[in-house]
Amino acid sequence: MLNKSYASAAILSLLIPVSQAADTDRVDATDTLPDAKPGECYSKVIVPAVFETVTEEVLVKPETSTVEIIPATFDVQEKEVLVKEAYTKLVAVPAVYRTETEEVEVSPARNEWVTRLDRRGIPASPALLAAAKTNGVDLDVAQPNQCFSEFYIPAKFETTEKEVLVKEEAEQITVAEAQYEQTEETVMVKASTKDKVLTEAEYEVIEEQVMVEPAKAVWKKGTGPITRIDNSTGDIMCLVQIPAKYKTIKKTVLKSAAAIQEVEVPAESIVVPVSRLVSDSTADRTTLPAEFSKVEVTNKVADAAFIWRNAEVAGEGTATGNTICLKEIPAVFTSVKKQVIDTPATVREEKVPAEYKTVQVKNVSAEAEEKRTIIPAVFDTVEREEKKSSERLEWRRVLCETNMTRDTNKKIQQVLKDAGYYNGPIDGSIGRGTLASVEKYQKDNDLPTGGLTIQMLEKMGIM
Structure with missing residues (x-):
């Protein structure tokens, strides 16, 4: 098998x-x-x-190729652009005042008949003075500090107002600022150029x-x-x-395939705000009136009447018990402060310079270029x-x-x-x-x- x-x-x-x-x-x-x-x-x-x-x-x-765009280069420069014109500015200088003190008589000096010369003396009545004058007392020739026995009738006074200058007339200056209108100004900051745009393969x-x-x-x-x-x-x-x-x-x-297109790059501008002078600064003068202050002044309107007798002279009759003495009363003054112009108001001119702004402007120094690189073929x-x-x-x-x-x-x-x-x-x-x-x-x-x-x-x- x-x-x-x-x-x-x-x-x-x-x-x-x-x-x-x-x-x-x-x-x-x-x-x-x-x-x-x-x-x-x-x-x-x-x-x-x-x-x-x-x-x-x-x-x-x-096999392919790559394209590299080398951009354009620019030179940068600075340019001064006027943005606000020069003008004259008016500055108001106010007046300078000095304060002075003035003594104003509010009550004049006088001789007044009183009942006593000491502090307890009171004014004599006009009736007493009139009676004294009627009875042969010559009140007009009486001497100060001379006393008479009297029946007294007090004198009458009235108070009036008196205007006192406290601030002299002056001039006020009002300054109106300069007027401007706002406009715009176009400034080129980059010039036009040509650029190259790559379309990839x-x-x-x-x-x-x-x-x-x-x-x-x-x-x-x-x-x-x-x-x-x-x-x-x-x-x-x-x-x-x-x-x-x-x-x-x-x-x-x-x-x-890759392609290069040339593109127009427009110029670049900027808008700069500018203030232009429409009207210059002005000054308006106004007169300020003087200022017054009112004070009260007392004036005698009627004398007192007495029946008088010289206190040192013995006389007949019974003394009334009233004594009048001619007392000397000094004038009364008050201090009033007033402002007096030391330096009048003026207008000062100031020159305001123009204003400028620095802007950068680009100018083309080299146009854009293209650079090609060969990429070899790939095999397997x-x-x-x-x-x-x-x-x-x-x-x-x-x-x-x-x-x-x-x-x-x-x-x-x-x-x-x-x-x-x-x-x-x-x-x-x-x-x-x-x-x-x-x-x-x-x-x-x-x-x-x-x-x-x-x-x-x-x-x-x-x-």
């Missing part, structure tokens, strides 16, 4: 219909049988196509498929109706077409497989019933198990599990498939 199982595996390639082989690019090199030696076995095997991995640079972003990302592995045909085990060679095999080989493999890459392509390295030789169908020396031993089979199973391809028992029986492991090992090592080739045994180190 061991040899029959292997024999069926060795001739699997012969079971493939000729119509399937014709649909691939496989090269059939089995027209001539190999020159075999006695005891050697050959089988038609599939020698895999040979591929070489090549790298290719793919453009993912074309626009890009879009597109996807492109790059073939990394071409289409190929491989032989795989399958199931289905087959032409049997003997009763020990039922396996078939199917030729499967594997499509080409592609890798999708993203590429950035230029949609619209893509690996793809390129076929160097097609798959071939050849006669190769294999193990067969005449040269296969159980010990060799165990060695094959052990190598496959050590390499991780086989997990069955090491019993020297080549069954389906061993053959499947053999085929996977052959494909992974780019060895011919379709039998236990001597080339595989040499790779395993068995022969």
Whole structure:
């Protein structure tokens, strides 16, 4: 059974219909049988196509350029702008007064007849004085401090008002300020220039498929109706077409190039408020009248009447008990303060200088420029497989019933198990599990498939 199982595996390639082989690019090199030696076995095997991995640079972003705008530069200068004209200002200097004190007589000095010369004396009555005068007492020639006995009739007085100057007439000066009208003046602070505006380039990302592995045909085990060679095999080989493999890459392509536009930048101005003189300062003079104060003045309007006798002269008759004495009463004065102009009011002229404002004016010293920088293209390295030789169908020396031993089979199973391809028992029986492991090992090592080739045994180190 061991040899029959292997024999069926060795001739699997012969079971493939000729119509399937014709649909691939496989090269059939089995027209001539190999020159075999006695005891050697050959089988038609599939020698895999040979591929070489090549790298290719793919453009993912074309060469571009960046544009840097160097702005214009300006020279800054200062300019004096008149904001208020010079004018003459009138300043009123008020009058300067000095205070003087004046003694005003409010009661004149007089001689008054009294009943006594001491403090207890009272004014004599007019009747007494009249009686005294009627009785030969010459009151007009009486001497001060001279006393007479009298029947007294007091004198009559009346109080009148008298105007006293307390502030002389003066002049008042009222100054009217200068009048202005507010206007505005436009001052250019930055001259017009030309600026350059950059419109950035626009890009879009597109996807492109790059073939990394071409289409190929491989032989795989399958199931289905087959032409049997003997009763020990039922396996078939199917030729499967594997499509080409592609890798999708993203590429950035230029949609619209960068552009420079020249823009006119207008001049810049500012509005400065200006005060313009409409009318100059003026002075208005007004006369202030003198000021007076009223004081009361007492004047005698009627004398007293007495019947008099000289007190030192003895006379007839009975004294009335009334005594009159001519008492000297000094005048009464009051102090009145009045303001007298010391320095008259005047007008002083003051020159007010014009007012200026310093503004900064910008003048173009260098126009705006553009600076371009080239950004190199970007490439991506893509690996793809390129076929160097097609798959071939050849006669190769294999193990067969005449040269296969159980010990060799165990060695094959052990190598496959050590390499991780086989997990069955090491019993020297080549069954389906061993053959499947053999085929996977052959494909992974780019060895011919379709039998236990001597080339595989040499790779395993068995022969």
